[in-house]
Amino acid sequence: MNTNRSVPRRAALAATAAAVGLILTACGTDESTNTAGAAAGTSTTAPAPSEAAQHNKADVAFAQGMIPHHRQAVVMSDMAQSHGASDAVKALAERIKKAQQPEIDAMAGWLRAWGERVPAGMGGMDGMGHGEDDSALPGMMDDEDLNRIGSARGNAFDTMFLIRMIEHHEGAIDMAETEKRQGVHGPAKALADDIITSQTAEITQMREMLKKG
CATH class of the missing domain: 1.20.1260.10 (Ferritin, core subunit, four-helix bundle)
Incomplete structure (x- = not known):
């Protein structure tokens, strides 16, 4: 019956969605890290004069x-x-x-x-x-x-x-x-x-x- 065939299909879709979520999460983490690194690399704060x-x-x-x-x-x-x-x-x-x-x-x-x-x-x-x-x-x-x-x-x-x-x-x-x-x-x-x-x-x-x- 269609009900029996839909169970494996739903499981496959769920697994695919989970994988996509992991990929998006990883991309978001990389983007955040790179942005912070870029900000740190472009800092223009002048050093304080020496004593x-x-x-x-x-x-x-x-x-x-x-x-x-x-x-x-x-x-x-x-x-x-x-x-x-x-x-x-x-x-x-x-x-x-x-x-x-x-x-x-x-x-x-x-x-x-x-x-x-x-x-x-x-x-x-x-x-x-x-x-x-x-x-x-x-x-x-x-x-x-x-x-x-x-x-x-x-x-x-x-x-x-x-x-x-x-x-x-x-x-x-x-x-x-x-x-x-x-x-x-x-x-x-x-x-x-x-x-x-x-x-x-x-x-x-x-x-x-x-x-x-």
């Missing part, structure tokens, strides 16, 4: 102020080698110079890269004066103070050097703390951290040296 490339006015002020500040410390440290300083003061002065000269070079490099002014070198008699008026910087000495240290010898030089260098370091720490609060340039903020750490330790050492006479 090293970012800077603001506080970073510029920090570098332009700390360069002459460090230069004065280097000049004072050079004096220790020729003014009858004790071995302990000479060793401290040499360590200060070795630390601060590379920092001067780094900060000058940042300023050039930013298109900013690099402070002029120190001039004046015997190289102890200022290329610019930097006396307002925290802890900086004027020409008279530097000449007074330059005229001292032996124990008198040691005492004057330590007292003035403590004040000088305290000023540098103040400048570094301002950079940490206000700056955005990653390397400058890292340098500020280093200055605070190293110069705080040196202040402690110099105070102990003064106590021992």
